[in-house]
Amino acid sequence: MAAPALSVVVPMYNEEDSAGPLVEAVRSALGDAYAWELILVDDGSRDRTVERIAVLMAADPRVRLVRLARNYGQTPAMQAGFDAARGDVVVTMDGDLQNDPRDIPAVLARLDEGYDLVAGYRERRQDVFLKRRLPSLIANWLIRQATGVPIRDNGCSLKAFRRPVVDQLHLYSDMHRFIPAVAAATAGARITEMPVRHHARRFGQSKYGLSRIAKVLADLLVIIMIRSFRDRPLHLFAGVALVAFLFGILAVAASAIAMAYFTPVKATALVFPSVALVWFATAGYLLMLGLVAEAAVRRYGRRVAPVAALVQEVR
Amino acid sequence: MAGLSVIVPVHGRQESLDRVYQEYAPALMGRGEVVEFLFVFPPDGAQATRPLEPLKAAGAPIRILQLAQPAGLARLTRAGATHATHAFAARTPERETGAARLHRRLFHWLARPVSKGQFRDLGSGVGAVRRDALLATPAYGDFFRFLPALMMREGFAVAEVPVARHAADQRPSVYPPGTYFRSLIDLLGMYFLARFTERPLRFFGLVGLLLALPGVVLLAVLLVQRIEGVGIANRPALLLGTLLLALGVQAIALGLVAEIIVHLNAPTRRSYRLARGSDGPQPE
Numbered sequence: 001m002a003a004p005a006l007s008v009v010v011p012m013y014n015e016e017d018s019a020g021p022l023v024e025a026v027r028s029a030l031g032d033a034y035a036w037e038l039i040l041v042d043d044g045s046r047d048r049t050v051e052r053i054a055v056l057m058a059a060d061p062r063v064r065l066v067r068l069a070r071n072y073g074q075t076p077a078m079q080a081g082f083d084a085a086r087g088d089v090v091v092t093m094d095g096d097l098q099n100d101p102r103d104i105p106a107v108l109a110r111l112d113e114g115y116d117l118v119a120g121y122r123e124r125r126q127d128v129f130l131k132r133r134l135p136s137l138i139a140n141w142l143i144r145q146a147t148g149v150p151i152r153d154n155g156c157s158l159k160a161f162r163r164p165v166v167d168q169l170h171l172y173s174d175m176h177r178f179i180p181a182v183a184a185a186t187a188g189a190r191i192t193e194m195p196v197r198h199h200a201r202r203f204g205q206s207k208y209g210l211s212r213i214a215k216v217l218a219d220l221l222v223i224i225m226i227r228s229f230r231d232r233p234l235h236l237f238a239g240v241a242l243v244a245f246l247f248g249i250l251a252v253a254a255s256a257i258a259m260a261y262f263t264p265v266k267a268t269a270l271v272f273p274s275v276a277l278v279w280f281a282t283a284g285y286l287l288m289l290g291l292v293a294e295a296a297v298r299r300y301g302r303r304v305a306p307v308a309a310l311v312q313e314v315r
Numbered sequence: 316m317a318g319l320s321v322i323v324p325v326h327g328r329q330e331s332l333d334r335v336y337q338e339y340a341p342a343l344m345g346r347g348e349v350v351e352f353l354f355v356f357p358p359d360g361a362q363a364t365r366p367l368e369p370l371k372a373a374g375a376p377i378r379i380l381q382l383a384q385p386a387g388l389a390r391l392t393r394a395g396a397t398h399a400t401h402a403f404a405a406r407t408p409e410r411e412t413g414a415a416r417l418h419r420r421l422f423h424w425l426a427r428p429v430s431k432g433q434f435r436d437l438g439s440g441v442g443a444v445r446r447d448a449l450l451a452t453p454a455y456g457d458f459f460r461f462l463p464a465l466m467m468r469e470g471f472a473v474a475e476v477p478v479a480r481h482a483a484d485q486r487p488s489v490y491p492p493g494t495y496f497r498s499l500i501d502l503l504g505m506y507f508l509a510r511f512t513e514r515p516l517r518f519f520g521l522v523g524l525l526l527a528l529p530g531v532v533l534l535a536v537l538l539v540q541r542i543e544g545v546g547i548a549n550r551p552a553l554l555l556g557t558l559l560l561a562l563g564v565q566a567i568a569l570g571l572v573a574e575i576i577v578h579l580n581a582p583t584r585r586s587y588r589l590a591r592g593s594d595g596p597q598p599e
Contacts, residue, residue, distance in 0.1 A: 042590075044470075067590035069470020076587035083585070083598060170581035173514040218517045222574045233575055237568060244561070251557075258548040271549060275557045282561040286568055293572045300579040 004062070005088055006036040008104070009081030011074050012053070012095035013043040019052040022097055023063055029101035034108075039064045040095070041081045044071030075176040082166050090161045099158040100197040107160045107194065116189035118160045119180050120196030121153035139177070139216045146220050147181035147227060151193050154178060158196050165189045174215055178223050185227035233297060237290025241283040248279030318349040320446070322395030325356045325363055326388045333366035336377065351376045355395040357386050389459035396449045422498055426461075426505075434463050434475055441478050445471075451588075457501045458508075468509060470588035513577055513586055519570025527563025530556045 008026055012019065023038060030036050040053050042065060050067060057063045066084045068077060078092060089111060093099040103120060110118045125133055136155050143154050154177055161169075161183075168187035175182055183189040229236040255272030321343065323335060336352055343350045354367060354377065364379050371377045382394055426437060437460060444462075448471045454462045467473045511518040533556030537547045547553050585598030 064594055067593035069588040069590045070467075072470075072587045076585070079585065080587050080589070080598075084594065172577065172581050172584075172586050215517070218514070218520050221520070221571075222514075222516055222578075225571055225574065226578055230575075230578070233572075236571070240564065240568065244564070254548070262546070262548065271551065271554050274554050278554070278557050278561050282565060285565055289568050289572050293575045296572075296576050296579055 003086040004035040004037045006030070006034045006108070007081075007085035007087035007090045008036060008038045008101075009041065009078065009085055009090055009092045010038065010095045011041045011043055011077035011081065012045065012049055013071060013074075013077070014045045014047045014049060015095045016045070016047040016049045016052050018095055018097050019049055019056060022095060022101075023056045023060070025097070026101045026104075027060065029104055033105070037062050037064055037086065039066055039081050039084050041066045041068065041077045041084075043068050043073070043077040046071075073174070075171045075174055078176050079169075079171040082169060082171075085166065088163045090163070090166050092157055092159050092161075094157040098199050099156070100199060103158060103196040104160075107158065107196070110192065110194050111160045111162065113192075114190065115192045116162045116165045116187070117180060117183050117191045119151050119153070119191065119193045120156045120158035121151070121193050122156050122198035123195040125198050142216065142220060143178065143181060143223075146224050147178070147184070149181045149184050149191060151180045151191070153193070154180065156196065156198075162189075173222075174219055177216060178219065181223050181227065185223065185230065231297065231301065233293035234290040237286045237293065241286035241290070244279045244283040244286060248276045248283065251276035251279060318351070318400060319343060319346075319443075320395070320399035321350065321352045322392055322399065323352060323354045324388050324391035324395060325354055325360050326386075326391055331366050332363060333370055336367065336370060336375065340375070351378060351400055353378045353380060353395045353399060355391040356381045357391065358382060358384065387456065387459070389455050389457075392459065393450065393455075396446050399446050422502075426464075426502055433467070433473075436475070437461060437463055439478070457497060458505060460501070461505055464505070470590070515573035515577065516567075516570035519566045519573065523563040523566035523570065525563075526559050526566060530559025530561075530563060532556075534560065 008030075010022065015022075019040070023040075026036075026038050040056075040063065042050050042053065050065070053063070053065045057065055064084065066080050068080060081092070082090060089108065091104055091107065093101065093104075099120070107118050107120060125136075136153070140152055140154055144150060144152070157176075159179065165183050165187050168189075169179065169183060170186075171179070171182070180189075180191050184191060225233075225236065251272050255276065258272060321339065323332070325332065332354060340350070340352070352375070354364070356364060356379070358381065360381065364381075367377055367379060371379070378398070380394060380398055382391065386394070423435065423437060442463070444466070448466060448469075452462065452466045452469050452471070454465045458465065463473050463475070507518060533552055537550060537553055537556065541547050587598065589597055
């Protein structure tokens with residue numbers, strides 16, 4: 001079969017009830033207007049999701065199944081879908097019918113305006129406020145402030161990507177929450193967002209909760225570092241080392257003042273100099289770590305350099 | 316016809332190897348499969364091969380492999396799997412007694428976070444495994460004892476079945492103290508690898524925060540006392556607070572370096588494995 005122009009990637013985990021309606025909704029939304037394929041990534045479901053998809057594949061060859069060996073989580077499932085996608089444009093969405101495939105044509109039209117990545121945002125979210133929408137608001141605000149990528153709904157899975165962006169995204173850990181930030185950081189993608197529909201979950205159980213805030217914070221620190229210091233980690237570590245060194249100098253100064261103006265006792269002679277030594281040693285350690293990071297970037301950094309396809313000749 | 320390669324890593328074994336072959340060969344050959352026995356030796360194992368030579372000369376399906384470099388159980392077994400003719404490989408069992416059994420139970424109790432309690436005998440020497448699955452599983456060094464858990468983590472289907480122990484096989488009944496220490500270190504390593512390989516900052520960040528936060532609190536208390544006029548120049552708490560904060564910063568910095576390395580390797584390493592027979596090529 002010839003490679004389609006559009007690949008729709010949908011991670012599925014225990015979505016036996018959603019699989020049929022989802023395929024029907026995509027078929028109805030895209031019809032024959034596009035040469036498309038629908039890649040359903042089974043993330044180690046324990047129910048009958050795979051069997052349902054097998055039936056759907058037999059009825060429509062545009063439906064493809066990628067089966068993961070076990071349950072890895074949404075990010076690896078998304079990456080598996082990207083690896084299997086053949087289209088020049090890739091659209092991602094949730095498998096639980098909360099996204100509406102009828103939005104795909106509008107998202108594609110927006111992509112044609114000259115963007116590399118179009119992110120949907122759920123204009124009227126049909127979720128419980130305290131448990132879902134509030135954590136989401138906090139997480140999105142944090143992500144916006146930290147990454148500088150002005151996307152208001154990073155949790156919305158409905159996104160469209162151009163092929164060069166997909167080729168540059170190498171997702172791991174829980175990075176599906178930060179795809180626009182990662183795309184901006186690693187591929188220099190031109191990003192925009194647009195409102196999309198959102199439906200309440202019809203089948204199955206939600207797989208998210210409040211616990212994600214702590215994970216988001218840790219991952220955010222990584223994204224900031226990648227975005228700001230990926231090519232020059234020594235600057236980050238040297239900056240922190242300089243702060244530690246200044247603390248050491250302060251301790252030396254405090255020690256000198258204590259010895260000169262106050263009654264000298266043994267403890268005074270020990271505490272401030274020891275504090276200074278701790279900070280000087282920390283500064284040295286951080287500098288060495290920075291050198292190790294710099295060496296790693298020099299050795300392997302070429303693998304993640306932005307591709308020429310994302311460089312536009314403007315004149 | 317399916318074939319079976321029986322890998323016998325000769326690593327600290329005390330029994331006679333010709334007896335191992337004579338005990339197992341009839342039962343395995345009676346299954347109608349093509350069977351070969353691969354005895355894999357470290358460089359200093361030449362003496363132990365002698366009992367096998369008459370059997371081999373008589374036409375027994377025995378292959379003797381000797382490694383050029385010193386090797387432990389993991390490398391011997393992988394070498395056997397690499398040279399195995401058949402798709403399925405089996406390892407032969409060893410016998411345990413007394414203290415060894417106690418050690419095993421303690422080990423499994425401690426290993427629950429890693430094995431998720433799904434295995435009763437992670438270190439059993441007997442097992443059958445698909446050759447490609449064995450070679451695709453990153454089990455090296457002392458981590459080899461976690462082979463079933465590692466294979467399950469890689470996405471391979473793993474089952475545990477009861478097997479009889481054979482009197483011909485011997486396992487030491489008492490281990491030197493270093494063995495127990497190494498087991499604990501391995502468990503810590505496995506726990507880290509299982510949970511944090513792709514997100515090291517979550518581990519080092521937690522350790523860093525646990526160290527730095529008490530340090531910050533201690534230093535803040537001292538700062539308040541200093542503002543109130545209490546001298547702090549002779550207070551060991553100042554040194555303790557500084558030390559805790561500095562160690563916390565160092566742990567977090569180490570986590571960031573680890574994250575850089577993970578990020579740099581992301582283009583060449585996928586964190587998923589496709590199910591057998593799935594659409595698409597198996598990722599690296």
